[in-house]
Amino acid sequence: MNFAVLQFPASNCDQDAIHAVRLLGHSARYVWHKETSLGAADAVIVPGGFSYGDYLRCGAIARFSPVMQAVKQFADNGGLVLGICNGFQVLTEAGLLPGALVRNRDLHFHCEHIYLKTATADSAFTRRIPADRLLRIPIAHGEGCYFADESTLAKLRANHQVLWRYVNAQGEITDAANPNGSLDNIAGVCNERRNVAGLMPHPERACEPLLGSDDGRLIFESLIAAWESKSMAKAA
Amino acid sequence: MQQLEKLRYDRAARVSLTMLKKRASRLCAVLALSDFTFCHPFRTMTPARCRGIVSILKMKAKIIVTPKKAVLDPQGKTVQSALEQMGYSGVTGVHVGKYIEIDLSPGTDKEAARKALNDAAHKFLSNPIIEDYKLEIE
Numbered sequence: 001m002n003f004a005v006l007q008f009p010a011s012n013c014d015q016d017a018i019h020a021v022r023l024l025g026h027s028a029r030y031v032w033h034k035e036t037s038l039g040a041a042d043a044v045i046v047p048g049g050f051s052y053g054d055y056l057r058c059g060a061i062a063r064f065s066p067v068m069q070a071v072k073q074f075a076d077n078g079g080l081v082l083g084i085c086n087g088f089q090v091l092t093e094a095g096l097l098p099g100a101l102v103r104n105r106d107l108h109f110h111c112e113h114i115y116l117k118t119a120t121a122d123s124a125f126t127r128r129i130p131a132d133r134l135l136r137i138p139i140a141h142g143e144g145c146y147f148a149d150e151s152t153l154a155k156l157r158a159n160h161q162v163l164w165r166y167v168n169a170q171g172e173i174t175d176a177a178n179p180n181g182s183l184d185n186i187a188g189v190c191n192e193r194r195n196v197a198g199l200m201p202h203p204e205r206a207c208e209p210l211l212g213s214d215d216g217r218l219i220f221e222s223l224i225a226a227w228e229s230k231s232m233a234k235a236a
Numbered sequence: 237m238q239q240l241e242k243l244r245y246d247r248a249a250r251v252s253l254t255m256l257k258k259r260a261s262r263l264c265a266v267l268a269l270s271d272f273t274f275c276h277p278f279r280t281m282t283p284a285r286c287r288g289i290v291s292i293l294k295m296k297a298k299i300i301v302t303p304k305k306a307v308l309d310p311q312g313k314t315v316q317s318a319l320e321q322m323g324y325s326g327v328t329g330v331h332v333g334k335y336i337e338i339d340l341s342p343g344t345d346k347e348a349a350r351k352a353l354n355d356a357a358h359k360f361l362s363n364p365i366i367e368d369y370k371l372e373i374e
Contacts, residue, residue, distance in 0.1 A: 056334075057363055064360070093363065100365040102303075107310050147307055147366055181308055 001227050003028035004041035006071070006087070008062045013048035013084060013204060020204040021045075024220055033065040042227050043080040044071055046087030048140070048202060058101065058143050059089035068094055080124050080223060081196040085141055088188070088198030097191055097198050098156060099148035105181025109142040113212065114179055116187055116201060117167040120160045123190050124226030125197040128218050134171050135164070135215040137201040139179060144200040146182035146189075156189060164188040164199055295340035297353050298372045301362045302333035336361055346373055 003021045007014050007030045014030060021028035028045075031038055038044060051062035062068065068090070075081050075096055083091035091097040104110060116135040118126050129135070148156065156162050165185040168177040178185045180200070188199025203216030303309045309331055316330035340349055353371055362369040 056361070060360065060363070092365075100363055102307055102366055103310055105308050105310050107314060145308060149306065149365070181310075 001026045001042045001224055002040055003043050003045055004031045004038045005029070005045045005047055006031050006033065006067055007047075008033045008049065008051035008065065008090075010051055010053055011047050011049035011086070013086075013202065016202070016204045017045045017047045017084070020207040020216070020220060023207055024217065024224065026224060031067055033062065033067045036066045036070055038067070038070045038074055041074070041079070042231075043082065043223055044074060045204075046071070046081065046083040046090050046198075047204075048085030048087060051086055051090060054086075054143075057093065058086060059091075059093040062086075062090045063094040072096065075191075075196050078193070078195050080227060082125060082219075082223065083196075083198035084202055084204060085139075085144075085200055088200055089143065091196060091198045096196050097189055098152050098161070099146055099186075099189065101143050101200070102145045102147050103143050104141070104145050104179070107142075109140070110144070110179045111138070111140045112179070113138050114187075114201060115167050115169055115171070115177065116164045116199075117171055117173070118164055119162045122160060123163055123194045123197065123222075125188075125190065125219055125222050126163055128222040128225050132171075133215075133218070134167065134169075135201075135203075135206075135218065136213045137203055137206045137216050138213075139201045141180070141200055144180040144182065146180075146184075146186040146200075148183065153183060156186075157184075159192055161189050161192065161194075162186050163190050163197055164201070294342055295344050295346075295349070296374055297338040297340060297349065298374070299336040299338070299353070299357055299361055300333060300370045300372075301336065301357075301367050302331050302369070304366055304368055307366045333367070340373075349373055 003026060005014050005017045005028055018028045051059060055061060071081060072094065081091070081096065083097070089101050092100050113136055116137055118129045118135065121127050121129060121131065162184065164187040165173055166178050166182065166187050167173050173185045187201055188197060190197040203219040205211060206213040206216035207220070208214050311332040312330040315332060316327055319327050319330065338353070350371065350373055357369045357371055358364060
């Protein structure tokens with residue numbers, strides 16, 4: 001499987017994303033933000049960082065870069081797109097995912113391991129995650145507070161578009177386990193078509209035990225399994 | 237005697253010049269033209285004065301972006317509690333936003349500029365999910 005990992009000026013998790021994909025035995029390559037084509041990509045990762053210095057708003061300038069037009073087209077054709085941290089912010093700014101991410105409620109930059117509960121296995125990004133399995137994954141952000149208006153939230157819940165929520169070590173959704181003030185403890189969502197997802201935590205930084213956790217692999221393994229089943233269906 | 241007359245004349249001239257300068261600086265403050273340079277009216281046009289006149293002809297768009305009421309505004313809250321701690325009473329809310337100033341070329345059609353900038357503000361300069369904006373063109 002071929003992953004395209006976008007590179008904006010000041011992306012800084014692009015190498016981690018490439019490393020994680022290669023660790024899982026698949027190929028990945030960088031796609032510079034000025035490119036107008038993704039090449040032969042099977043999935044796109046919009047990585048973390050501080051694209052364009054986070055000027056104006058996080059992700060606001062990156063969404064207008066040439067490569068994002070190609071990503072939009074790729075997503076419209078059903079391609080798999082995963083936005084991590086700043087990548088999540090870019091995808092919400094681009095309108096590929098609902099809602100927005102604003103300043104953490106305590107104004108602090110949070111850099112720590114948190115626990116995630118997967119809300120549904122019904123997505124290309126969660127299908128390999130066992131229902132009762134909590135994911136211990138690091139976060140590193142200052143603007144990760146998820147916001148959406150009431151009607152959007154109701155729609156997200158009705159369509160099971162919330163994929164991950166912040167929980168405590170016991171798996172309970174509590175206010176204390178919410179690191180940034182996100183509505184409904186939301187850590188990650190997907191679009192209505194379920195082929196585009198974004199999350200603030202960094203699964204690519206949790207793919208080997210040496211880094212303290214390899215729970216992030218489950219998200220990438222889900223993506224790979226989704227693509228394999230899709231290409232098998234195509235072949236059949 | 238002649239010397240005394242000259243002294244008086246000089247003093248009067250100095251006073252009126254000071255008053256003129258004061259008035260001009262007040263005018264500058266009202267117009268908020270930082271690069272408007274005051275020149276003595278009896279002097280011929282200096283390059284600085286030319287710049288001043290050009291700067292009056294220039295058009296400016298001002299866009300103020302504020303967080304929507306429903307969105308958490310921890311910056312505003314923090315500034316508010318700091319104001320209270322400093323003893324500034326009667327503050328019932330603080331909202332921290334952004335101010336964007338855009339220079340437009342002289343003679344730009346105001347209505348066309350307003351239309352284009354409203355479009356830009358909606359698409360790019362603000363995020364309608366979390367922010368409101370106000371646009372002024374002068």
